[in-house]
Amino acid sequence: MSEGTWEKLSQVAVKGAEHDSRERQPHPKCLKGTRVAVLTHIYELLDKKDKNRLIWLHGTAGVGKSAVAFTVAERMKGLKMTEETKIETRLAGTFFFSRKHTKRRTTGYFFATLAYQLAINFPSVRKDVNRAILDNPALLDPDKSLRDQMEALFLQPLRKLQIRLRECPPLVFIVDALDECTPESLDQSTSELFDEETSESELADLISLLVEALRDPGLPVTYILVTSRSEAHIHEAMHNEDVWPSVCEIPVKIFWKGVAATISLDGADVDEDIYLFLEHSFRKLRSRCSTFPQPTKGQLVRLASRAGRRFIVASTMMKFIDDRHNDPRDRLQLMLELTSKLLPGTEVYKLYDRILTTCADPSLAYLHLSVVCALADPLPISQISTLLGPSQGRDVESVLVQLRSVIEIPSDSRFPVNIYHSSVRDYVSHRSNCTLRQVQYIASPHSLLAVSSLHLMVQDIPDCSGLLNALSALKRYSQVMESHNPRSLTPSLSFMVQRPDPMRALIALIWLRGNRGSELHFWLETLDGRAWLATHGGKEWLLIQQGKNWLKTKGGGEWVQTQDGRDWLQTQGGQDWLQTQGGGDWLWTQGGRVWLQTLAGRVWLQTQGGEVWLQTQGRASLAADPGWRRLAADPGRRRLAADPGWTRLAAAQGWRRLAADPGRASLAADPGRASLAADPA
Numbered sequence: 001m002s003e004g005t006w007e008k009l010s011q012v013a014v015k016g017a018e019h020d021s022r023e024r025q026p027h028p029k030c031l032k033g034t035r036v037a038v039l040t041h042i043y044e045l046l047d048k049k050d051k052n053r054l055i056w057l058h059g060t061a062g063v064g065k066s067a068v069a070f071t072v073a074e075r076m077k078g079l080k081m082t083e084e085t086k087i088e089t090r091l092a093g094t095f096f097f098s099r100k101h102t103k104r105r106t107t108g109y110f111f112a113t114l115a116y117q118l119a120i121n122f123p124s125v126r127k128d129v130n131r132a133i134l135d136n137p138a139l140l141d142p143d144k145s146l147r148d149q150m151e152a153l154f155l156q157p158l159r160k161l162q163i164r165l166r167e168c169p170p171l172v173f174i175v176d177a178l179d180e181c182t183p184e185s186l187d188q189s190t191s192e193l194f195d196e197e198t199s200e201s202e203l204a205d206l207i208s209l210l211v212e213a214l215r216d217p218g219l220p221v222t223y224i225l226v227t228s229r230s231e232a233h234i235h236e237a238m239h240n241e242d243v244w245p246s247v248c249e250i251p252v253k254i255f256w257k258g259v260a261a262t263i264s265l266d267g268a269d270v271d272e273d274i275y276l277f278l279e280h281s282f283r284k285l286r287s288r289c290s291t292f293p294q295p296t297k298g299q300l301v302r303l304a305s306r307a308g309r310r311f312i313v314a315s316t317m318m319k320f321i322d323d324r325h326n327d328p329r330d331r332l333q334l335m336l337e338l339t340s341k342l343l344p345g346t347e348v349y350k351l352y353d354r355i356l357t358t359c360a361d362p363s364l365a366y367l368h369l370s371v372v373c374a375l376a377d378p379l380p381i382s383q384i385s386t387l388l389g390p391s392q393g394r395d396v397e398s399v400l401v402q403l404r405s406v407i408e409i410p411s412d413s414r415f416p417v418n419i420y421h422s423s424v425r426d427y428v429s430h431r432s433n434c435t436l437r438q439v440q441y442i443a444s445p446h447s448l449l450a451v452s453s454l455h456l457m458v459q460d461i462p463d464c465s466g467l468l469n470a471l472s473a474l475k476r477y478s479q480v481m482e483s484h485n486p487r488s489l490t491p492s493l494s495f496m497v498q499r500p501d502p503m504r505a506l507i508a509l510i511w512l513r514g515n516r517g518s519e520l521h522f523w524l525e526t527l528d529g530r531a532w533l534a535t536h537g538g539k540e541w542l543l544i545q546q547g548k549n550w551l552k553t554k555g556g557g558e559w560v561q562t563q564d565g566r567d568w569l570q571t572q573g574g575q576d577w578l579q580t581q582g583g584g585d586w587l588w589t590q591g592g593r594v595w596l597q598t599l600a601g602r603v604w605l606q607t608q609g610g611e612v613w614l615q616t617q618g619r620a621s622l623a624a625d626p627g628w629r630r631l632a633a634d635p636g637r638r639r640l641a642a643d644p645g646w647t648r649l650a651a652a653q654g655w656r657r658l659a660a661d662p663g664r665a666s667l668a669a670d671p672g673r674a675s676l677a678a679d680p681a
Helices: 002-012 036-047 065-077 107-121 123-135 146-159 196-214 232-238 269-288 297-306 311-321 328-339 347-357 362-374 381-392 396-403 422-429 445-460 465-478 502-512 518-525 527-533 536-541 545-551 554-561 563-569 572-578 581-588 590-596 599-605 608-615 617-624 626-632 634-642 644-650 652-659 663-669 673-678
Strands: 053-059 091-096 171-176 222-229 247-250 252-256 259-263
Touching: 002 107, 002 123, 036 053, 036 065, 036 222, 036 247, 053 065, 053 196, 053 232, 065 091, 065 171, 065 222, 091 107, 107 123, 107 146, 107 196, 123 146, 146 196, 196 222, 196 232, 269 297, 269 311, 297 311, 297 328, 311 328, 311 347, 328 347, 347 362, 347 422, 362 381, 362 396, 362 422, 362 445, 381 396, 381 445, 502 527, 518 527, 518 554, 527 536, 527 563, 545 554, 545 581, 554 563, 554 590, 563 572, 563 599, 572 581, 572 608, 581 590, 590 599, 599 608
Parallel strands: 053 222, 053 247, 091 171, 171 222
Antiparallel strands: 252 259
């Protein structure tokens, strides 16, 4: 029973959140000789045994916070608690948050993951962890109270270690990228996504609980190193009056060898660290490519200074230069030309712009990069291609390989592709971050993924009563929602005139999202499709090329004969369409000729548009049509004579055109000629 409980915990614990997991490869790590000041300061703090503390390391995106966290974790993992122990190390547990992984962007698995690692490192507490889970299996539910999880899975096992570790150096937990804790789980009772305020509240609760845990007098000396961006809501949570006394903030001013210094991730000393990183990277490149000339000191200084004290910029530069598929000399020159134009603070986005311009199709590269960033969980290239379908997905692999400097593409195609750094997601999150003109008008990656997912659902989803019930509920809700409500479903569901069938509703959603291929035209022949054509959106669609093409089809021609179609012909849009080549072609058809004999058709013939048609292609149509002779016979004659349109036709100009027309001979030979000639009209 105990083994079964341990197995369950093993399944719930997020292995990818561990600092050295395969999911996080390549692991960011501080190069030897870099970040010396900040690492030394952190190690000195972690060696103090006076009190439990939460150490907060923060800075802007790309300055190397995760590299520092990984380096500290590796050092603590290499330090034994005692000389006698073989497995117990100072690294008690790690959790590296990530917005791009479902289980790593929420606190729901946080304490279960730390408890699992703690029990691996200290086998003596495993039975306590097992007992807690046996007593309350719901502790492994990610929706369980965070406080309950902390008490049972974190505090109780640590209390068991206090006496054993009394003379030992402090335990260390490391929590990286706290700002990427942005839960997007679904509240099943309200079917609404967590909003930003909820996310920030959950993060503040976690910070508060960690500090509360550190104040527990029953714990061995414990430190929790937390890294994050310098975001306002995290700053506010850390400076809360109940939290702040237990927080040690970096950057802070300290005295280093008697000289006042600032320990900072983006201080002036970082330029030298980046210079060392570039020098080391180019040496590795030269060892592999002997013909590559080592950059001059001036070139290295230029690259380092323009990295803006952000390691992510320097790292991306090197990945771009040394991608093993292009001449590194040409790419180094591109970086040198680029960096000469950069301004501090714009480095990483301008760099991404430059990388896109080297792609065969920058707009397609931007779109596929956006898709990779928008995925809730990373996918292999083959699955991304399948998801996007044969049209958008056909070039995914050839496009993404051009972005190797910003996207990790595993050698094994079964593994997912990942962005190297969260700044890439920031870059594509707002179009204004990219200055390339051609990307400003591409489709939203979320829209593309939504349509692609709907396509797959239409192909594969079985009859589903749950989906049917949900759609029915949406239909009910749409009738009571206020029009100014931004979440109103009324515009999207107003076309639904039948009880919503899952398949038909999905096809309709695909249509409304803008994917209106010929294979979906059959939907227009359904009751819902016909109802949509009568909406403002449907009428506008009929006036674009896709709509005009559809009107030429059999289905379109039949629709024009319906009451809705005839009503549309009386609108300005319908009148305009009748003057187009497509409208003229339709008037030649049997349906068009029948419509011309209706009251609406006769009224249209009296309009300027109708007269223009009669004087051009309409003249040949009427003259060559056997129906014209029937109209000229006695019953038709009286109708024509009584019709104001006949007077216009009989006017000199119109008559001369008819007389000159090849159809004149047939008119002259027709038995109705005499009656027409004798008619006063």
